[in-house]
Amino acid sequence: ARIRACTLCPLCEGRQHAVPGEGSRDARMMLVGEGPGAQEDREGRPFVGAAGQLLDKMLASIGLSREEVYIANVVKCRPPGNRTPYPRECEACLPYLRWQVKLIHPALIVCLGSVAARAIIDPQARITRLHGQFVERKGYVLTGTFHPAALLREEHLKRDAWEDLKAIRRRLE
Numbered sequence: 001a002r003i004r005a006c007t008l009c010p011l012c013e014g015r016q017h018a019v020p021g022e023g024s025r026d027a028r029m030m031l032v033g034e035g036p037g038a039q040e041d042r043e044g045r046p047f048v049g050a051a052g053q054l055l056d057k058m059l060a061s062i063g064l065s066r067e068e069v070y071i072a073n074v075v076k077c078r079p080p081g082n083r084t085p086y087p088r089e090c091e092a093c094l095p096y097l098r099w100q101v102k103l104i105h106p107a108l109i110v111c112l113g114s115v116a117a118r119a120i121i122d123p124q125a126r127i128t129r130l131h132g133q134f135v136e137r138k139g140y141v142l143t144g145t146f147h148p149a150a151l152l153r154e155e156h157l158k159r160d161a162w163e164d165l166k167a168i169r170r171r172l173e
């Protein structure tokens with residue numbers, strides 16, 4: 001309710017729906033994307049467009065469904081024209097993600113793409129370098145892999161993404 005009523009940054013002005021996130025209260029894994037796209041803005045749900053369909057397949061490939069994980073984004077409102085959210089928009093929205101992390105308390109947080117990796121792991125992060133690595137911070141294990149939208153654009157990244165997913169599966173086990 002707080003996210004849906006939020007006016008902390010100008011992204012609220014263009015939204016149809018804020019997209020807080022969804023999934024299991026008991027999720028052991030939280031996935032964090034960049035921000036809602038057009039379809040997500042219409043439905044108020046994360047990863048329901050083309051990238052979301054690939055994300056569902058990626059989860060299924062390691063035996064998981066979206067119902068048993070938690071899916072969120074760095075910014076909860078759609079940036080106009082799907083531009084990358086500005087750092088000040090990410091900063092304004094990050095307290096919500098921190099709350100979500102505290103409430104769900106996942107064992108593993110997976111950053112999908114550079115925006116999430118920069119917001120959560122390291123401001124200088126580049127997903128091409130950082131993907132597949134695991135770091136521990138404040139009792140959480142953090143990792144990153146390619147954003148499914150990037151995998152749709154650049155098929156050749158799928159091989160590395162598959163290695164990342166297998167490492168995530170092993171880590172969860």
Ligand code: URA
Nearest residue numbers: 033034035036046047
């Ligand atoms: N891309 C994202 O980063 N998040 C979504 O929810 C959908 C597409």
